[in-house]
Amino acid sequence: MVRAKGELWSKLGVVFTVLTAGACAPLVGDCGLAAHEDAVHSLFVDEWRVEVDAEFPYMVDGELNIASISIGGLLTQDNFANRGDVIVKNNGPEGRILVEMRRFTWRGTEEDAQVDFENTELLAYVGSLKPPDEIADENKCGYPDRDDPDTVSPWQDACSIRVYYRGQIQPSRLGADLRVTLPASYRGVIFVTTDDNDESEDSLDRGNVCAEDLFASFDAQLENGTAYVLFDREATPLPCYAPDGQDCTSFGSTKVDSSGGAPVAIDVPQDMWAEFCLNSDGDIHVDWPAAQIDPPDDSCKVSGEANRPGVKSSGESAP
Numbered sequence: 001m002v003r004a005k006g007e008l009w010s011k012l013g014v015v016f017t018v019l020t021a022g023a024c025a026p027l028v029g030d031c032g033l034a035a036h037e038d039a040v041h042s043l044f045v046d047e048w049r050v051e052v053d054a055e056f057p058y059m060v061d062g063e064l065n066i067a068s069i070s071i072g073g074l075l076t077q078d079n080f081a082n083r084g085d086v087i088v089k090n091n092g093p094e095g096r097i098l099v100e101m102r103r104f105t106w107r108g109t110e111e112d113a114q115v116d117f118e119n120t121e122l123l124a125y126v127g128s129l130k131p132p133d134e135i136a137d138e139n140k141c142g143y144p145d146r147d148d149p150d151t152v153s154p155w156q157d158a159c160s161i162r163v164y165y166r167g168q169i170q171p172s173r174l175g176a177d178l179r180v181t182l183p184a185s186y187r188g189v190i191f192v193t194t195d196d197n198d199e200s201e202d203s204l205d206r207g208n209v210c211a212e213d214l215f216a217s218f219d220a221q222l223e224n225g226t227a228y229v230l231f232d233r234e235a236t237p238l239p240c241y242a243p244d245g246q247d248c249t250s251f252g253s254t255k256v257d258s259s260g261g262a263p264v265a266i267d268v269p270q271d272m273w274a275e276f277c278l279n280s281d282g283d284i285h286v287d288w289p290a291a292q293i294d295p296p297d298d299s300c301k302v303s304g305e306a307n308r309p310g311v312k313s314s315g316e317s318a319p
Helices: 110-118
Strands: 002-005 007-012 042-045 049-055 068-071 083-092 096-107 120-125 159-165 175-183 189-193 209-214 217-222 227-231 253-258 263-267 274-279 284-286 291-294 302-306
Touching: 042 110, 049 120, 068 175, 083 096, 083 189, 096 110, 096 120, 110 120, 159 175, 189 209, 209 217, 217 227, 227 253, 253 263, 274 284, 284 302
Parallel strands: 068 159, 068 189, 083 175, 083 209, 189 217, 209 227, 217 253, 227 263
Antiparallel strands: 002 263, 002 284, 007 253, 007 274, 042 096, 049 096, 096 175, 120 159, 274 302, 291 302
């Protein structure tokens, strides 16, 4: 396991074996939400609700069709902020994507909270960020057809998932947790963005990030939440796909960047070939017997490599 408070980057190589820990488990259930109260308001949390259940044509005729997906985002135009946890599960059925949302808000009564829930919706789109009513049908991802609700538009490349509040200004302590289940074979790039719900010091709610059974490349931006990135226990060599279907030589990568010093844990197979670069104002701990740690330099406080093919952990050439 590689841990850091701050940025953690890992260049993934070609050897994948067994994942060794289950640190993500505490987040999968309630994702850290607690029943906070202040003098006037209480935290109300809705149930998990399915927002998208759609086709996910990752590969079409042997060529890459969906290279990336984006989940979450910061406050934009006084709206569109999720402010909650993001869970990514890379273990779903082939050819499908499932997006679930759990709304939360601080209100004085349950009736007021229900109004907030009714006015909070998922937005899945490609192109420019706009309110749902202003997005063209061809730019929507996983939406029911207006004339045939049983027909749902398939997911598209570079679709973004955001939270939208139908009101003039999104309330400062309203947001939603997002849970996205991708096909187990998905090897594209997953971008995640979240921040904290920190309007009141008495009711802080950190935006945590958790990726389970990861096969894909992963890039997360968060504030003060906790990030867990767990690779699949039976991960296989990572194939490389270029958008035009041509072969490429780059490998996947994992990057977690925090603006507020978030605790970060990345679990990787012990025998994986990897390079890593870690930066933090706090402590950094690398628990990886095969890792060779390099002297610090201007770009990395802690860096190194593990399991390079043809090299033993002692640094000697393998026979």
